[in-house]
Amino acid sequence: MLRNLIHLDLFLGRTVLALNGLLFTFWFAFFLWMGGADVSVGAYIVLTSVMVVFLPVSVIIREGKFNAAALTCSLPVTRREIVRARYGLAIGLGSCLMVVAIAVGLLCPWSHLAAPKLVAPRALLLALTMIVLEVALLLPFLLRFGWIGIVALLIALQVLGIVALTLSRLLGHSTPFGLGIKALANTLRWLYAKLGDPIFVAVWAAVLLLVTVASCALSTWLYERRSM
Amino acid sequence: MTDYALEVTGLRKSYKGFALRDVSFQLPRGYIMGLIGPNGAGKTTVIKLIMNLVRRQAGEVRVFGLDNRAAESEVRSRIGFVYDFPCFHQDATLDDHKRVIAPFYPRWSEETFARLVREFELPPAKKFKALSHGMQTKFALVLALSHDADLLVLDEPTSGLDPVFRRELLQRLSALLQDEGKSVLFSTHITTDLERVADFITFIRNGEIVFSLPKDQLLETWGIVRGDERAVAALDGGTRKGVRRGPYGVEVLTSDVDEARRRCGPGVVVDRPSLEDIMVLMTGEESRAA
Numbered sequence: 001m002l003r004n005l006i007h008l009d010l011f012l013g014r015t016v017l018a019l020n021g022l023l024f025t026f027w028f029a030f031f032l033w034m035g036g037a038d039v040s041v042g043a044y045i046v047l048t049s050v051m052v053v054f055l056p057v058s059v060i061i062r063e064g065k066f067n068a069a070a071l072t073c074s075l076p077v078t079r080r081e082i083v084r085a086r087y088g089l090a091i092g093l094g095s096c097l098m099v100v101a102i103a104v105g106l107l108c109p110w111s112h113l114a115a116p117k118l119v120a121p122r123a124l125l126l127a128l129t130m131i132v133l134e135v136a137l138l139l140p141f142l143l144r145f146g147w148i149g150i151v152a153l154l155i156a157l158q159v160l161g162i163v164a165l166t167l168s169r170l171l172g173h174s175t176p177f178g179l180g181i182k183a184l185a186n187t188l189r190w191l192y193a194k195l196g197d198p199i200f201v202a203v204w205a206a207v208l209l210l211v212t213v214a215s216c217a218l219s220t221w222l223y224e225r226r227s228m
Numbered sequence: 229m230t231d232y233a234l235e236v237t238g239l240r241k242s243y244k245g246f247a248l249r250d251v252s253f254q255l256p257r258g259y260i261m262g263l264i265g266p267n268g269a270g271k272t273t274v275i276k277l278i279m280n281l282v283r284r285q286a287g288e289v290r291v292f293g294l295d296n297r298a299a300e301s302e303v304r305s306r307i308g309f310v311y312d313f314p315c316f317h318q319d320a321t322l323d324d325h326k327r328v329i330a331p332f333y334p335r336w337s338e339e340t341f342a343r344l345v346r347e348f349e350l351p352p353a354k355k356f357k358a359l360s361h362g363m364q365t366k367f368a369l370v371l372a373l374s375h376d377a378d379l380l381v382l383d384e385p386t387s388g389l390d391p392v393f394r395r396e397l398l399q400r401l402s403a404l405l406q407d408e409g410k411s412v413l414f415s416t417h418i419t420t421d422l423e424r425v426a427d428f429i430t431f432i433r434n435g436e437i438v439f440s441l442p443k444d445q446l447l448e449t450w451g452i453v454r455g456d457e458r459a460v461a462a463l464d465g466g467t468r469k470g471v472r473r474g475p476y477g478v479e480v481l482t483s484d485v486d487e488a489r490r491r492c493g494p495g496v497v498v499d500r501p502s503l504e505d506i507m508v509l510m511t512g513e514e515s516r517a518a
Binding site (some may be wrong): 008011017066067073 | 276303311505
């Protein structure tokens with residue numbers, strides 16, 4: 001049934017997938033052209049992996065636009081299966097577009113990215129981490145509230161960012177708030193540095209799996225309570 | 229023991245300003261039940277609860293003895309469902325929908341699908357958004373009828389259809405019952421449709437079931453007494469179901485036409501009611517649950 005559900009989303013959303021996929025590919029190339037030699041592998045991976053998740057999101061949003069969620073939910077499947085299929089679709093499709101992004105980084109004539117760094121396990125793990133975490137964050141909102149949920153979440157994150165920056169500027173870096181931000185940044189740097197360690201990678205993969213399972217469970221709980 | 233296609237027991241669901249209260253009825257296997265009631269009575273909510281499209285707060289729904297939540301997939305695979313509003317991908321064709329929906333149903337019949345598309349004169353390569361409302365309903369009906377469903381749940385299936393196709397659809401539903409022993413629950417405002425095909429009528433008003441009875445019993449034992457206030461007084465009791473006062477007298481709906489004749493005597497006119505009469509009188513100024 002999961003295969004049927006993923007096929008349903010891919011087949012009925014094939015036009016929007018093709019158009020948005022093309023648009024994203026052009027954007028990756030444009031970003032490399034605009035950034036020139038200033039674009040680092042880390043920055044490119046982070047930015048593109050944030051973007052790629054919006055391809056599957058656009059397919060799920062389209063279902064909401066047509067009120068077609070009622071059609072999917074009237075098929076002989078459980079809501080749990082629908083949610084699982086959506087996680088599979090989001091991570092799978094996001095990863096496919098990430099491969100395209102890496103290919104653009106490698107093949108684009110004006111790319112200054114070092115090929116060995118771009119396909120290094122550390123870069124690939126960073127991309128996977130970004131995709132998994134983003135899917136885990138977005139899908140509960142998307143599945144429960146549709147595109148409004150995504151917009152509300154993005155606005156909330158923007159506001160949070162602005163507040164954090166303002167407070168950090170006003171209060172200075174030596175206050176508990178500034179120190180907290182600094183600690184968070186250091187942790188992220190430490191995690192990125194550790195991505196080369198095989199034992200850490202195994203632990204990290206388990207963490208990502210746990211995060212996905214927890215997010216999926218939350219999405220199922222929310223989706224089962226959604227009225228169609 | 230009666231073999232039921234659908235058993236709804238003590239169903240409850242509350243929204244802001246509306247509540248479905250203790251809805252209970254049974255549809256025996258192999259029969260057609262019409263679900264009638266005024267706008268906002270709760271017909272669509274009942275159907276959504278049967279399909280588990282909204283979450284019930286209390287009660288139970290059993291389809292062929294299976295709980296519609298515990299055995300969700302199995303129950304749905306045995307139901308052919310038509311929604312009251314189009315919920316298809318607007319820019320996809322009938323063929324596109326068939327291609328993705330068919331694999332979900334183990335008993336999907338390509339032959340039935342092709343025959344119905346032909347008989348309903350549907351353009352398989354035309355996008356859903358390019359179809360008229362009637363064609364969209366036919367589109368939904370084709371998908372609901374192509375997987376050999378044992379129970380058809382149809383929410384306002386005849387609205388938007390021309391009278392010729394409406395008649396044809398009703399004949400087709402009757403044929404399904406006679407030939408294949410299927411069961412049908414359909415809600416409608418067009419009560420004349422039900423007079424042609426329904427075996428049972430369930431009337432819902434303000435979120436409560438007013439009655440759920442065999443149609444023949446309704447049309448044979450219920451009556452409308454047309455007279456004056458004396459008729460209202462004479463029929464004051466359990467069998468009086470509704471009263472409507474107009475400029476030319478009073479109409480009283482009774483559930484026992486013989487008793488009404490006895491009580492009122494020769495001074496009144498007693499008619500057989502249509503389903504529309506029953507619906508109008510039971511939603512009128514003074515009505516009582518059966």
